[in-house]
Amino acid sequence: MRKGFFTDTSVCIGCKACEVACKQWNDLPADGGEFRKGGSYDNTGALGANTWRHVRFVDMHGGGWTFMSDVCKHCTHAGCLDACPTGALIRSEFGTVVLQSDVCNGCGYCIPSCPFGVIDRDHDDGRAAKCTLCYDRLEDDLEPACAKACPTDSIQFGDYEDLVEVAERRVAALHDRGVEDAYLYREPAGGLGAFFLLTEPPERYGLPADADSPLQQNVVPATLAAVGAGLLAAAGVAAAFARARR
């Protein structure tokens, strides 16, 4: 059964309890608090090898903030998973994308292959790391640490189909209440396992308007062009030598 997150930004208060719970459960090191590190009043920066949940502060310029707890999207078409040459990244039985840190050799190819800038390589550890959707907790029928800690239920965890239904109902309810800008950010990359309810254009949250696995998009045409050019080059060299001989 596919599991996922539904992150409803309309009720997020930016408390960052999810970040703390994630770091505690997954034993992740701090990456240095710094005033306004991630812009606005966000002191924790961005998603990275040691930050698997990050609450983004979207400054509304006089209209307060909108908060968004960002996380790995566990894409249906996952760029990182397609890129991984060692098989360290796998699709788990929960439909999530999980990195096996005992296999990863830190080649770094997953990093520019993620259109969402989620996965990163830790400088000291040398391996890539990202959200596992608390794989170890799911095995014991526990909900992920961030969802458990969220005081406003902005982060909801559950069976994917159920979550989609909940999310669609929530969008409809917001529309009824006059929040007409509310929409679901779920369609990119073949369907996001962890999806969001947003009220601003995606770029304001640091999300691309659309995305897909860059490998599924590009490997075949790029390889055909490249190998075609390779054959042409080899034939050209042979032709130059054959002509010189005559």
Add this chain to the structure above:
Amino acid sequence: MKPAEPWFGERTGEPVALAAHSSDLYADTDYAAARREQGEPGPLGDVAPGIMKPPVWTWEIPLYFWTGGIAAGSSFVALACDLSGDHRSARLARMVSLGALAPSPPLLIMDLGRPARFLNMLRIFKPRSPMSMGAWALSVFGGLGSGAVAADVFGRTRLARSLGAANAVVGGYLGSYTGVLLASTAVPLWSRSRLFLGPIFVATATATGAAAVNLVTPLKPLRQVQAGAMAAELILSVINERRLGRLAAPLRRSRKMKTAKWLVNAGLALQALRADRIASMLYLAAGLLFRYAWVEAGTVSARDDEAVSRAARDAAGDRGGRTPGSD
């Protein structure tokens, strides 16, 4: 005053300057500067920082692109020499190829976050991942290349020729997959060049391979090959930069790219004056600079949030996708 550009591969997470309006933070990216020059308004309003992460690869990777390219290019030359009956030169070309290949695996292993686990690269065979296919191609190429040189040394000429021929086929992939590897990422400059990167990289590989063999054993057809391949590389690059428009700003601004193009033009002029071996050296230097320029420009492009978000919207348009929040 523009801040110094970060060296590619540098750790991310540098503090972001404060500004009253967050779009001001990104006003000085290449993409935005090119847009302002054309007097166009910003397309997206505010873009939050850091949509995607730039590659973490350091200096070893472009250097490997260069050495691997030379190895592949000289394997083409070895096959052509054999086919035209010049077996002495073929032997030398095979040695050049193996010599250029030798530093490649150490370079790649050095760049890994966990170098001791390099063998995990051969744990699976994954056609979808150019990194996996490249690791396999490099292994096969290394095996065939060493076998061919060993056969040459022990006087098994027929075996050496057939191993060399097989290697030229693998070389066709080895010399071009590096372009595919870059084109298959989410980096806007690379992925929007997907049909050009492989051909550009294979042209550089052929030219630098021919130039390397020409320095060891000057051959008349090599003059044509190195000049032709370098000219093809230059033409493909110019066409690609034109069609990319603003997205190619990091390439156009790259000092390494400018120097590389200048070196190619100088080499072509020198060849007209029959100074072919000096031209070979210039081409080798140009090839190295091209590799660095492409990787660095991609890193700049990935950091350019406006370019990334615009490329995502363009790609969505190509796929006929619907993008939320657009007008």
